[in-house]
Amino acid sequence: MEIVIRSGVALRESTPLLVQWAWEEETLPTELASLVEAGDFKAKPKQTQLLYPRESLPARRLLLVGLGKRGSASADTVRQAAALAALKARELQLESYTTSLPASDMPTALVAQALAEGTLLGLYRFLEYKSNLSPEQTHEVARLELLVEGDTAAVQAGVNVGQAVAAGVKLARDLANAPGNAVTPARLGEVAEELGQRFGFATTVLGKAALQEGGFGGILAVGQGSANEPRFIVIEHGSTSPDSPTICLVGKGITFDTGGISIKPAENMDAMKMDMGGAAAVLGAMHIVGELKLPLHVVGIVCAAENMPSSTAYKPGDIIRTLSGKTIEVLNTDAEGRIVLADGLHYAQRYEPQAIIDLATLTGAVMVALGPHAIGMMGTSQELANRLTQAGEASAERVWQLPLWDEYRDMMKSEIADLKNTGGRYGGAITAGGFLAAFVGDYPWIHLDIAGTAWVESATRPYYSKGATGIGVRLLAQLLQDYAG
Numbered sequence: 001m002e003i004v005i006r007s008g009v010a011l012r013e014s015t016p017l018l019v020q021w022a023w024e025e026e027t028l029p030t031e032l033a034s035l036v037e038a039g040d041f042k043a044k045p046k047q048t049q050l051l052y053p054r055e056s057l058p059a060r061r062l063l064l065v066g067l068g069k070r071g072s073a074s075a076d077t078v079r080q081a082a083a084l085a086a087l088k089a090r091e092l093q094l095e096s097y098t099t100s101l102p103a104s105d106m107p108t109a110l111v112a113q114a115l116a117e118g119t120l121l122g123l124y125r126f127l128e129y130k131s132n133l134s135p136e137q138t139h140e141v142a143r144l145e146l147l148v149e150g151d152t153a154a155v156q157a158g159v160n161v162g163q164a165v166a167a168g169v170k171l172a173r174d175l176a177n178a179p180g181n182a183v184t185p186a187r188l189g190e191v192a193e194e195l196g197q198r199f200g201f202a203t204t205v206l207g208k209a210a211l212q213e214g215g216f217g218g219i220l221a222v223g224q225g226s227a228n229e230p231r232f233i234v235i236e237h238g239s240t241s242p243d244s245p246t247i248c249l250v251g252k253g254i255t256f257d258t259g260g261i262s263i264k265p266a267e268n269m270d271a272m273k274m275d276m277g278g279a280a281a282v283l284g285a286m287h288i289v290g291e292l293k294l295p296l297h298v299v300g301i302v303c304a305a306e307n308m309p310s311s312t313a314y315k316p317g318d319i320i321r322t323l324s325g326k327t328i329e330v331l332n333t334d335a336e337g338r339i340v341l342a343d344g345l346h347y348a349q350r351y352e353p354q355a356i357i358d359l360a361t362l363t364g365a366v367m368v369a370l371g372p373h374a375i376g377m378m379g380t381s382q383e384l385a386n387r388l389t390q391a392g393e394a395s396a397e398r399v400w401q402l403p404l405w406d407e408y409r410d411m412m413k414s415e416i417a418d419l420k421n422t423g424g425r426y427g428g429a430i431t432a433g434g435f436l437a438a439f440v441g442d443y444p445w446i447h448l449d450i451a452g453t454a455w456v457e458s459a460t461r462p463y464y465s466k467g468a469t470g471i472g473v474r475l476l477a478q479l480l481q482d483y484a485g
């Protein structure tokens with residue numbers, strides 16, 4: 001969809017659909033108030049009312065969308081409302097519709113960005129594998145006309161950012177929604193190369209031979225059971241400079257997680273095609289970094305492998321030597337994400353970064369701890385944790401910090417190797433973080449466990465749909481924009 005910004009006054013527009021935003025406990029403009037029975041529409045959050053104004057307005061249809069109380073609104077209020085409006089326009093099979101920005105105390109560019117994000121993400125769907133759909137089922141709204149009274153520059157700037165962000169989220173969702181037979185480690189490598197071509201990133205994709213040569217024992221071990229060979233992927237935007245920080249983003253890219261020899265139950269195993277959600281978030285964020293040309297040195301690192309049981313698979317009891325030289329005793333082949341990340345996190349140290357952030361669908365335990373509404377966060381830098389907390393609030397991809405005391409790291413020590421890959425039943429999200437901590441040296445590092453948030457069974461927000469959420473992309477985009485100033 002294209003978003004066209006032009007000057008105009010909403011109530012004077014002739015349009016197939018005019019969307020008007022309304023605050024709870026505030027009076028509607030008289031032209032609108034006369035159209036709705038007082039009390040039927042209270043402008044509660046997510047409340048909508050479709051009206052046919054006939055001769056009282058030039059617009060054919062009018063959609064009132066409630067925003068709730070002005071005092072409790074955030075950018076996400078606008079994002080969610082915009083998604084509802086876009087979905088209604090699509091349901092009505094419209095070619096275009098018209099709106100203006102809601103009146104608010106928030107900065108104009110921010111509101112415009114949220115409006116663009118909500119609109120575009122709300123319309124997201126994954127239809128690639130559906131045959132014989134009717135024109136009604138595939139109908140896309142071609143255009144949103146965004147009317148501005150006065151200066152358009154801030155609105156345009158916000159919409160531009162929103163469009164870039166939505167494109168990054170779409171990439172991440174498409175990758176995580178696609179099945180394991182399409183998105184293999186090799187395919188993730190191709191996607192990285194395509195991004196490199198498009199945005200001028202330096203791209204490195206290491207295959208099995210190069211991984212053996214380089215000593216990437218963790219990624220090789222996890223991937224050795226699959227005919228779809230592993231890849232280690234690096235995409236680099238910008239370069240080291242004294243005035244801009246270096247930030248490494250490391251993504252878990254298990255393109256399918258059967259559990260390996262410690263095989264998972266059959267029920268819901270299909271969902272494990274999304275076990276590359278961390279990698280998808282890194283690639284989506286790099287898309288945005290490239291599109292917005294952020295003045296930062298950002299290194300995207302993806303550890304890609306398929307975790308399969310086979311005669312060549314790694315086994316419980318195996319001891320692996322990782323890239324760092326540290327050894328891991330494998331107690332459960334289903335705790336594979338931390339093993340591939342061990343190599344990626346160690347590799348990140350060569351950039352001497354100001355921040356290392358990993359994203360991983362790492363543990364079922366984080367779902368038990370936080371449910372579907374927060375990313376589990378832990379790490380070694382409170383300053384970086386605070387930045388992410390702020391970015392999480394601003395983007396509505398919220399994080400919640402868990403402790404990472406030495407005692408948790410101790411739970412991952414092995415009797416016969418340096419580390420073991422599971423730490424017992426309790427505190428599973430944190431012990432996984434304790435394991436990862438062994439591979440980041442003294443660099444400021446944050447681990448984001450997105451296992452509970454990367455996938456939804458139903459649209460828990462209007463701009464989500466069943467399947468991949470693309471979580472992490474908007475969080476990283478916010479964080480990186482904050483770094484860029």
Ligand code: BES
Nearest residue numbers: 275332334335361362363364365422451
């Ligand atoms: N990919 C899973 C974690 C996961 C679970 C992601 C549910 C998304 C939804 C991970 O590789 C895994 O299997 N973790 C194990 C670790 C355990 C064996 C220590 C888990 O959480 O059960």
Ligand code: MN
Nearest residue numbers: 257334335336
């Ligand atoms: Mn697993």
Ligand code: ZN
Nearest residue numbers: 254257275337
């Ligand atoms: Zn996994």
